[in-house]
Amino acid sequence: MAVETIRSLGAGFGNTLAGFTSHDGIPTLVEPLDPVEPALRKYTNEFWTSRQRQASSIHEISYRACFKPQLPRFFISLLAKKGDTVYDPFSGRGTTVIEAGLLGRNVIANDANPLSRIMTEPRFFPPDYNAIEKRLVTVPRECGTTDIDLSMFYHPGTEKEIIALRQYLMERHAASRDDLVDRWIAMVATNRLTGHSPGFFSVYTLPPNQAVSPLSQQRINLKRNQVPEYRDTHRIILNKTKSLLRSVTPDELKNLNHAGKNARLLTGDSRATPEIPAGSVQLTVTSPPFLDIVQYKDDNWLRCWFNGLDDKDIGNRITMARTVVAWSEVMGAVFAELYRITRPGGYVAFEVGEVRKKSIRLEEHVVPLGISAGFTCECVLINQQTFTKTSNIWGVDNMASGTNTNRIVIFSKDG
Numbered sequence: 464m465a466v467e468t469i470r471s472l473g474a475g476f477g478n479t480l481a482g483f484t485s486h487d488g489i490p491t492l493v494e495p496l497d498p499v500e501p502a503l504r505k506y507t508n509e510f511w512t513s514r515q516r517q518a519s520s521i522h523e524i525s526y527r528a529c530f531k532p533q534l535p536r537f538f539i540s541l542l543a544k545k546g547d548t549v550y551d552p553f554s555g556r557g558t559t560v561i562e563a564g565l566l567g568r569n570v571i572a573n574d575a576n577p578l579s580r581i582m583t584e585p586r587f588f589p590p591d592y593n594a595i596e597k598r599l600v601t602v603p604r605e606c607g608t609t610d611i612d613l614s615m616f617y618h619p620g621t622e623k624e625i626i627a628l629r630q631y632l633m634e635r636h637a638a639s640r641d642d643l644v645d646r647w648i649a650m651v652a653t654n655r656l657t658g659h660s661p662g663f664f665s666v667y668t669l670p671p672n673q674a675v676s677p678l679s680q681q682r683i684n685l686k687r688n689q690v691p692e693y694r695d696t697h698r699i700i701l702n703k704t705k706s707l708l709r710s711v712t713p714d715e716l717k718n719l720n721h722a723g724k725n726a727r728l729l730t731g732d733s734r735a736t737p738e739i740p741a742g743s744v745q746l747t748v749t750s751p752p753f754l755d756i757v758q759y760k761d762d763n764w765l766r767c768w769f770n771g772l773d774d775k776d777i778g779n780r781i782t783m784a785r786t787v788v789a790w791s792e793v794m795g796a797v798f799a800e801l802y803r804i805t806r807p808g809g810y811v812a813f814e815v816g817e818v819r820k821k822s823i824r825l826e827e828h829v830v831p832l833g834i835s836a837g838f839t840c841e842c843v844l845i846n847q848q849t850f851t852k853t854s855n856i857w858g859v860d861n862m863a864s865g866t867n868t869n870r871i872v873i874f875s876k877d878g
Protein backbone atom coordinates (compact mmCIF):
# COMPACT_ATOMS: atom_id res chain seq x y z
CA MET A 464 0.00 0.00 0.00
CA ALA A 465 1.36 3.40 -0.93
CA VAL A 466 2.27 5.70 1.94
CA GLU A 467 -0.09 8.38 0.68
CA THR A 468 -3.10 6.07 0.89
CA ILE A 469 -2.49 4.64 4.34
CA ARG A 470 -3.85 7.77 5.92
CA SER A 471 -7.27 7.19 4.41
CA LEU A 472 -7.63 4.03 6.51
CA GLY A 473 -8.58 6.39 9.28
CA ALA A 474 -8.80 4.48 12.56
CA GLY A 475 -5.64 5.21 14.57
CA PHE A 476 -2.06 5.19 13.49
CA GLY A 477 -1.49 1.61 14.71
CA ASN A 478 -4.27 0.23 12.51
CA THR A 479 -2.81 2.16 9.66
CA LEU A 480 0.55 0.46 10.10
CA ALA A 481 -1.06 -2.95 10.61
CA GLY A 482 -2.67 -2.65 7.17
CA PHE A 483 0.60 -1.87 5.46
CA THR A 484 2.18 -4.22 2.97
CA SER A 485 5.87 -3.78 2.24
CA HIS A 486 7.46 -3.19 -1.12
CA ASP A 487 8.09 -6.94 -1.31
CA GLY A 488 4.48 -7.81 -0.42
CA ILE A 489 5.16 -8.66 3.23
CA PRO A 490 2.44 -7.78 5.78
CA THR A 491 3.26 -5.97 9.02
CA LEU A 492 4.21 -8.05 12.05
CA VAL A 493 2.12 -6.87 15.02
CA GLU A 494 3.30 -7.73 18.55
CA PRO A 495 2.85 -6.34 22.06
CA LEU A 496 5.69 -4.15 23.31
CA ASP A 497 6.35 -6.31 26.32
CA PRO A 498 7.26 -5.82 29.17
CA VAL A 499 6.71 -2.05 29.32
CA GLU A 500 3.04 -2.03 28.41
CA PRO A 501 1.32 -5.13 27.00
CA ALA A 502 -1.51 -3.07 25.48
CA LEU A 503 1.02 -1.13 23.45
CA ARG A 504 1.79 -2.54 20.02
CA LYS A 505 4.98 -2.86 18.08
CA TYR A 506 4.66 -2.86 14.27
CA THR A 507 7.54 -4.31 12.26
CA ASN A 508 7.90 -4.11 8.51
CA GLU A 509 10.05 -2.58 5.81
CA PHE A 510 7.97 0.59 5.80
CA TRP A 511 10.48 2.47 3.69
CA THR A 512 13.49 1.43 1.67
CA SER A 513 16.12 3.34 -0.18
CA ARG A 514 15.08 1.48 -3.35
CA GLN A 515 11.47 2.65 -3.13
CA ARG A 516 12.10 6.19 -4.26
CA GLN A 517 15.44 7.89 -4.50
CA ALA A 518 15.94 10.64 -1.96
CA SER A 519 16.71 14.10 -3.29
CA SER A 520 20.36 14.78 -4.04
CA ILE A 521 20.16 17.94 -1.91
CA HIS A 522 20.37 15.71 1.20
CA GLU A 523 23.84 14.42 0.32
CA ILE A 524 25.67 16.17 3.13
CA SER A 525 27.45 13.92 5.56
CA TYR A 526 26.77 14.20 9.28
CA ARG A 527 27.40 11.66 12.00
CA ALA A 528 24.33 9.68 13.07
CA CYS A 529 22.04 11.19 10.46
CA PHE A 530 19.00 9.26 9.32
CA LYS A 531 17.89 8.58 5.76
CA PRO A 532 15.46 11.08 4.21
CA GLN A 533 12.98 8.24 3.64
CA LEU A 534 12.37 8.10 7.40
CA PRO A 535 11.04 11.65 7.86
CA ARG A 536 9.32 11.44 4.46
CA PHE A 537 7.24 8.49 5.66
CA PHE A 538 5.91 10.38 8.68
CA ILE A 539 5.57 13.76 6.95
CA SER A 540 3.49 12.24 4.13
CA LEU A 541 1.21 10.54 6.65
CA LEU A 542 0.90 12.99 9.49
CA ALA A 543 1.38 16.55 8.21
CA LYS A 544 -0.46 18.35 5.44
CA LYS A 545 1.01 20.93 3.08
CA GLY A 546 1.52 24.17 4.98
CA ASP A 547 1.67 22.43 8.40
CA THR A 548 4.76 22.97 10.52
CA VAL A 549 7.28 20.14 10.91
CA TYR A 550 9.96 20.36 13.62
CA ASP A 551 13.21 18.63 14.53
CA PRO A 552 14.68 19.51 17.96
CA PHE A 553 17.91 17.54 17.22
CA SER A 554 18.22 18.59 13.63
CA GLY A 555 21.80 17.57 12.73
CA ARG A 556 22.36 18.02 9.00
CA GLY A 557 18.67 18.98 8.72
CA THR A 558 17.29 15.81 7.12
CA THR A 559 13.78 16.27 8.54
CA VAL A 560 13.42 19.94 7.71
CA ILE A 561 14.95 19.72 4.23
CA GLU A 562 12.62 16.82 3.39
CA ALA A 563 9.67 18.72 4.88
CA GLY A 564 10.64 21.76 2.81
CA LEU A 565 10.85 19.69 -0.38
CA LEU A 566 7.35 18.38 0.40
CA GLY A 567 5.86 21.85 0.87
CA ARG A 568 5.64 21.92 4.66
CA ASN A 569 6.78 24.77 6.92
CA VAL A 570 9.75 24.03 9.15
CA ILE A 571 11.42 24.67 12.48
CA ALA A 572 14.82 23.19 13.30
CA ASN A 573 16.95 23.29 16.41
CA ASP A 574 20.34 21.86 17.33
CA ALA A 575 22.83 22.62 20.09
CA ASN A 576 25.61 22.52 17.51
CA PRO A 577 25.84 25.72 15.40
CA LEU A 578 27.23 23.64 12.52
CA SER A 579 23.72 22.30 12.05
CA ARG A 580 22.40 25.67 10.91
CA ILE A 581 25.49 26.28 8.75
CA MET A 582 24.76 23.00 6.95
CA THR A 583 21.00 23.42 6.71
CA GLU A 584 20.13 27.03 5.90
CA PRO A 585 21.89 27.36 2.53
CA ARG A 586 20.09 24.31 1.16
CA PHE A 587 16.75 26.12 1.42
CA PHE A 588 18.18 28.72 -0.97
CA PRO A 589 20.41 26.90 -3.45
CA PRO A 590 22.07 29.56 -5.62
CA ASP A 591 22.56 29.28 -9.33
CA TYR A 592 25.64 27.23 -10.27
CA ASN A 593 26.99 30.10 -12.41
CA ALA A 594 26.74 32.54 -9.50
CA ILE A 595 28.90 30.22 -7.40
CA GLU A 596 31.42 29.84 -10.21
CA LYS A 597 31.60 33.62 -10.62
CA ARG A 598 31.99 34.20 -6.89
CA LEU A 599 34.80 31.69 -6.53
CA VAL A 600 36.80 33.58 -9.15
CA THR A 601 36.89 36.52 -6.70
CA VAL A 602 38.10 34.41 -3.76
CA PRO A 603 41.89 34.52 -3.35
CA ARG A 604 43.69 31.17 -3.37
CA GLU A 605 46.43 32.36 -1.10
CA CYS A 606 46.66 34.72 1.87
CA GLY A 607 48.04 34.40 5.39
CA THR A 608 48.74 31.37 7.54
CA THR A 609 47.00 29.62 10.40
CA ASP A 610 48.10 28.73 13.90
CA ILE A 611 47.41 25.00 13.61
CA ASP A 612 49.40 22.44 11.67
CA LEU A 613 47.21 20.85 9.02
CA SER A 614 50.04 19.47 6.89
CA MET A 615 49.10 15.85 7.70
CA PHE A 616 45.73 16.42 5.97
CA TYR A 617 46.58 18.79 3.12
CA HIS A 618 49.11 19.46 0.42
CA PRO A 619 50.68 22.93 1.07
CA GLY A 620 48.87 24.33 -1.99
CA THR A 621 45.51 22.99 -0.82
CA GLU A 622 46.13 24.24 2.70
CA LYS A 623 46.79 27.76 1.38
CA GLU A 624 43.49 27.70 -0.51
CA ILE A 625 41.54 26.51 2.54
CA ILE A 626 43.07 29.21 4.75
CA ALA A 627 42.36 31.88 2.13
CA LEU A 628 38.75 30.74 1.72
CA ARG A 629 38.25 30.62 5.48
CA GLN A 630 39.60 34.15 5.83
CA TYR A 631 37.45 35.42 2.96
CA LEU A 632 34.28 33.90 4.49
CA MET A 633 35.09 35.22 7.96
CA GLU A 634 35.74 38.73 6.70
CA ARG A 635 32.50 38.75 4.73
CA HIS A 636 30.63 37.47 7.78
CA ALA A 637 32.22 39.99 10.15
CA ALA A 638 31.25 42.81 7.79
CA SER A 639 27.70 41.35 7.49
CA ARG A 640 28.35 41.07 3.76
CA ASP A 641 28.04 37.31 3.48
CA ASP A 642 25.18 36.44 1.15
CA LEU A 643 23.48 33.22 0.08
CA VAL A 644 26.29 32.41 -2.35
CA ASP A 645 28.94 32.77 0.37
CA ARG A 646 26.91 30.65 2.76
CA TRP A 647 26.45 27.95 0.14
CA ILE A 648 30.20 27.93 -0.48
CA ALA A 649 30.87 27.72 3.28
CA MET A 650 28.45 24.80 3.60
CA VAL A 651 29.94 22.84 0.72
CA ALA A 652 33.55 23.55 1.77
CA THR A 653 32.75 22.46 5.35
CA ASN A 654 31.57 19.17 3.92
CA ARG A 655 34.57 18.68 1.68
CA LEU A 656 37.27 19.29 4.32
CA THR A 657 38.16 15.66 4.93
CA GLY A 658 37.14 12.37 3.43
CA HIS A 659 38.22 9.17 1.82
CA SER A 660 38.21 10.02 -1.89
CA PRO A 661 39.68 12.66 -4.25
CA GLY A 662 36.31 14.45 -4.02
CA PHE A 663 37.55 15.89 -0.71
CA PHE A 664 40.25 18.45 0.06
CA SER A 665 42.28 16.06 2.25
CA VAL A 666 44.48 13.05 1.72
CA TYR A 667 42.70 9.72 2.42
CA THR A 668 41.25 9.74 5.92
CA LEU A 669 38.08 8.61 7.70
CA PRO A 670 34.70 9.38 6.10
CA PRO A 671 33.89 13.11 6.07
CA ASN A 672 31.74 13.18 9.19
CA GLN A 673 34.52 11.87 11.42
CA ALA A 674 37.60 14.10 11.44
CA VAL A 675 40.48 12.34 13.15
CA SER A 676 43.05 14.14 15.30
CA PRO A 677 46.29 15.37 13.65
CA LEU A 678 48.19 12.61 15.45
CA SER A 679 45.84 9.87 14.20
CA GLN A 680 46.14 11.27 10.69
CA GLN A 681 49.95 11.08 10.90
CA ARG A 682 49.55 7.42 11.83
CA ILE A 683 47.16 6.81 8.92
CA ASN A 684 49.66 8.46 6.54
CA LEU A 685 52.50 6.31 7.85
CA LYS A 686 50.49 3.12 7.63
CA ARG A 687 49.30 3.85 4.10
CA ASN A 688 52.62 5.38 3.08
CA GLN A 689 50.77 8.40 1.73
CA VAL A 690 51.56 12.10 1.27
CA PRO A 691 48.75 14.63 0.65
CA GLU A 692 48.38 15.49 -3.03
CA TYR A 693 47.24 18.88 -4.34
CA ARG A 694 43.45 19.24 -4.59
CA ASP A 695 41.81 22.14 -6.39
CA THR A 696 39.36 23.27 -3.70
CA HIS A 697 37.35 25.57 -5.98
CA ARG A 698 36.85 22.78 -8.53
CA ILE A 699 35.77 20.39 -5.75
CA ILE A 700 33.24 22.95 -4.44
CA LEU A 701 31.79 23.38 -7.93
CA ASN A 702 31.59 19.63 -8.55
CA LYS A 703 29.83 19.02 -5.24
CA THR A 704 27.45 21.90 -5.95
CA LYS A 705 26.49 20.29 -9.25
CA SER A 706 25.98 16.97 -7.53
CA LEU A 707 23.83 18.42 -4.72
CA LEU A 708 21.59 20.19 -7.21
CA ARG A 709 21.35 17.42 -9.80
CA SER A 710 17.88 16.11 -8.87
CA VAL A 711 16.21 19.25 -7.53
CA THR A 712 13.16 20.10 -9.68
CA PRO A 713 11.85 23.66 -10.17
CA ASP A 714 8.82 22.83 -7.98
CA GLU A 715 11.05 21.48 -5.21
CA LEU A 716 13.20 24.58 -5.43
CA LYS A 717 10.10 26.73 -5.02
CA ASN A 718 8.98 24.66 -2.03
CA LEU A 719 12.43 24.88 -0.43
CA ASN A 720 12.60 28.66 -0.91
CA HIS A 721 9.14 29.07 0.56
CA ALA A 722 9.91 26.89 3.59
CA GLY A 723 13.27 28.63 4.04
CA LYS A 724 11.71 32.10 4.06
CA ASN A 725 9.31 31.07 6.83
CA ALA A 726 11.76 28.81 8.68
CA ARG A 727 13.00 29.17 12.22
CA LEU A 728 16.47 27.68 12.51
CA LEU A 729 17.48 27.71 16.16
CA THR A 730 20.78 26.96 17.85
CA GLY A 731 20.19 25.90 21.41
CA ASP A 732 19.17 23.25 23.87
CA SER A 733 15.98 21.49 22.86
CA ARG A 734 14.82 21.45 26.46
CA ALA A 735 14.09 25.18 26.24
CA THR A 736 12.88 26.69 22.97
CA PRO A 737 10.86 29.78 23.96
CA GLU A 738 11.13 31.05 20.35
CA ILE A 739 8.62 28.36 19.31
CA PRO A 740 5.03 29.37 20.07
CA ALA A 741 2.87 26.96 22.09
CA GLY A 742 0.67 24.65 20.00
CA SER A 743 2.34 25.60 16.72
CA VAL A 744 3.91 22.31 15.54
CA GLN A 745 1.89 19.60 13.75
CA LEU A 746 4.65 17.00 13.58
CA THR A 747 8.05 16.43 15.14
CA VAL A 748 10.35 13.87 13.51
CA THR A 749 13.62 13.48 15.34
CA SER A 750 16.41 11.28 16.58
CA PRO A 751 18.13 12.39 19.79
CA PRO A 752 21.76 11.98 20.78
CA PHE A 753 22.08 8.40 21.99
CA LEU A 754 24.14 7.14 24.88
CA ASP A 755 27.82 8.04 24.66
CA ILE A 756 28.55 6.23 21.39
CA VAL A 757 28.80 9.29 19.17
CA GLN A 758 31.45 11.92 19.90
CA TYR A 759 30.07 14.92 18.07
CA LYS A 760 32.77 17.24 19.36
CA ASP A 761 35.72 15.08 18.34
CA ASP A 762 34.19 14.43 14.93
CA ASN A 763 33.60 18.11 14.30
CA TRP A 764 36.83 19.84 15.39
CA LEU A 765 38.04 20.63 11.87
CA ARG A 766 34.63 21.77 10.68
CA CYS A 767 34.46 24.02 13.76
CA TRP A 768 37.91 25.46 13.07
CA PHE A 769 36.96 26.24 9.47
CA ASN A 770 33.85 28.10 10.61
CA GLY A 771 35.55 29.92 13.49
CA LEU A 772 33.56 27.99 16.13
CA ASP A 773 34.81 26.87 19.53
CA ASP A 774 34.54 23.07 19.51
CA LYS A 775 35.11 22.75 23.27
CA ASP A 776 32.28 25.12 24.04
CA ILE A 777 30.00 23.26 21.63
CA GLY A 778 31.05 19.94 23.17
CA ASN A 779 29.89 21.21 26.56
CA ARG A 780 26.47 22.08 25.20
CA ILE A 781 25.83 18.76 23.50
CA THR A 782 24.09 16.11 25.58
CA MET A 783 26.48 13.24 26.34
CA ALA A 784 24.53 11.03 28.72
CA ARG A 785 26.41 7.92 29.77
CA THR A 786 23.58 6.12 31.54
CA VAL A 787 19.95 5.51 30.66
CA VAL A 788 18.95 7.38 33.83
CA ALA A 789 20.90 10.50 32.85
CA TRP A 790 19.65 10.24 29.26
CA SER A 791 16.03 9.86 30.41
CA GLU A 792 16.31 12.94 32.60
CA VAL A 793 17.31 15.09 29.61
CA MET A 794 14.75 13.51 27.28
CA GLY A 795 11.98 13.92 29.87
CA ALA A 796 12.58 17.67 29.76
CA VAL A 797 12.64 17.57 25.94
CA PHE A 798 9.25 15.81 25.90
CA ALA A 799 7.76 18.43 28.24
CA GLU A 800 8.87 21.11 25.76
CA LEU A 801 7.58 19.09 22.79
CA TYR A 802 4.21 18.79 24.48
CA ARG A 803 4.04 22.57 24.89
CA ILE A 804 4.80 23.34 21.25
CA THR A 805 2.75 20.52 19.67
CA ARG A 806 -0.64 21.46 18.34
CA PRO A 807 -3.65 19.43 19.64
CA GLY A 808 -4.04 16.57 17.16
CA GLY A 809 -0.32 16.74 16.34
CA TYR A 810 2.31 13.98 16.49
CA VAL A 811 5.86 13.19 17.59
CA ALA A 812 7.92 10.48 15.86
CA PHE A 813 10.94 9.84 18.11
CA GLU A 814 13.60 7.59 16.61
CA VAL A 815 16.07 5.70 18.78
CA GLY A 816 18.81 3.35 17.67
CA GLU A 817 20.05 0.04 18.91
CA VAL A 818 22.81 0.72 21.35
CA ARG A 819 25.37 -1.33 23.27
CA LYS A 820 24.96 -4.49 21.21
CA LYS A 821 21.16 -4.32 21.47
CA SER A 822 21.28 -4.77 25.27
CA ILE A 823 19.39 -1.50 25.79
CA ARG A 824 16.10 -0.99 24.04
CA LEU A 825 15.77 2.76 24.35
CA GLU A 826 12.27 2.77 22.87
CA GLU A 827 11.00 1.13 26.03
CA HIS A 828 12.44 3.99 28.06
CA VAL A 829 11.01 6.59 25.71
CA VAL A 830 7.38 5.43 26.03
CA PRO A 831 6.92 6.51 29.70
CA LEU A 832 8.77 9.79 29.08
CA GLY A 833 6.30 10.88 26.41
CA ILE A 834 3.31 9.71 28.43
CA SER A 835 4.51 11.63 31.52
CA ALA A 836 4.71 14.77 29.42
CA GLY A 837 1.02 14.38 28.50
CA PHE A 838 1.19 12.59 25.13
CA THR A 839 -0.69 9.45 24.14
CA CYS A 840 1.63 6.72 22.91
CA GLU A 841 0.24 5.43 19.63
CA CYS A 842 2.74 2.62 19.00
CA VAL A 843 6.32 1.65 18.30
CA LEU A 844 7.23 1.32 14.65
CA ILE A 845 10.20 -0.78 13.66
CA ASN A 846 11.49 -0.34 10.16
CA GLN A 847 13.50 -3.41 9.37
CA GLN A 848 15.72 -3.53 6.35
CA THR A 849 17.76 -6.50 5.33
CA PHE A 850 21.10 -5.45 3.96
CA THR A 851 23.59 -7.17 1.77
CA LYS A 852 26.75 -5.25 2.51
CA THR A 853 28.50 -3.96 5.60
CA SER A 854 26.53 -1.13 7.05
CA ASN A 855 27.57 1.26 9.74
CA ILE A 856 24.79 3.27 11.25
CA TRP A 857 25.13 5.57 14.26
CA GLY A 858 28.78 4.53 14.43
CA VAL A 859 27.73 0.98 15.37
CA ASP A 860 28.51 -1.90 13.05
CA ASN A 861 25.34 -3.90 12.56
CA MET A 862 26.76 -6.54 10.26
CA ALA A 863 26.29 -9.34 12.79
CA SER A 864 22.50 -9.15 12.77
CA GLY A 865 22.01 -8.85 9.01
CA THR A 866 19.39 -6.13 9.45
CA ASN A 867 19.24 -2.40 9.97
CA THR A 868 16.43 -1.25 12.14
CA ASN A 869 15.01 2.13 12.92
CA ARG A 870 12.91 2.08 16.09
CA ILE A 871 10.45 4.92 16.31
CA VAL A 872 8.03 5.69 19.12
CA ILE A 873 4.94 7.56 17.92
CA PHE A 874 3.03 9.90 20.23
CA SER A 875 -0.02 12.03 19.64
CA LYS A 876 -1.40 15.03 21.49
CA ASP A 877 -5.15 14.79 22.10
CA GLY A 878 -7.13 17.09 19.85
Ligand SMILES: C[S@@+](CC[C@H](N)C(=O)[O-])C[C@H]1O[C@@H](n2cnc3c(N)ncnc32)[C@H](O)[C@@H]1O
Nearest residue numbers: 528529530553555556558574575576732733782
Ligand atom coordinates in the same frame (compact mmCIF):
# COMPACT_ATOMS: atom_id res chain seq x y z
C1 LIG B 1 21.41 11.70 16.17
S1 LIG B 1 21.88 13.35 15.78
C2 LIG B 1 20.54 13.87 14.77
C3 LIG B 1 20.79 13.65 13.32
C4 LIG B 1 19.68 14.11 12.41
N1 LIG B 1 18.50 13.28 12.53
C5 LIG B 1 20.17 14.10 10.95
O1 LIG B 1 19.57 13.39 10.12
O2 LIG B 1 21.17 14.75 10.68
C6 LIG B 1 21.60 14.19 17.27
C7 LIG B 1 21.83 15.70 17.25
O3 LIG B 1 21.47 16.22 18.53
C8 LIG B 1 22.26 17.36 18.80
N2 LIG B 1 22.15 17.60 20.25
C9 LIG B 1 22.77 16.94 21.24
N3 LIG B 1 22.34 17.39 22.44
C10 LIG B 1 21.44 18.37 22.19
C11 LIG B 1 20.62 19.19 23.01
N4 LIG B 1 20.65 19.08 24.33
N5 LIG B 1 19.79 20.08 22.42
C12 LIG B 1 19.75 20.18 21.07
N6 LIG B 1 20.51 19.42 20.23
C13 LIG B 1 21.33 18.52 20.79
C14 LIG B 1 23.63 16.97 18.27
O4 LIG B 1 24.39 18.12 17.97
C15 LIG B 1 23.25 16.16 17.01
O5 LIG B 1 23.28 17.00 15.88
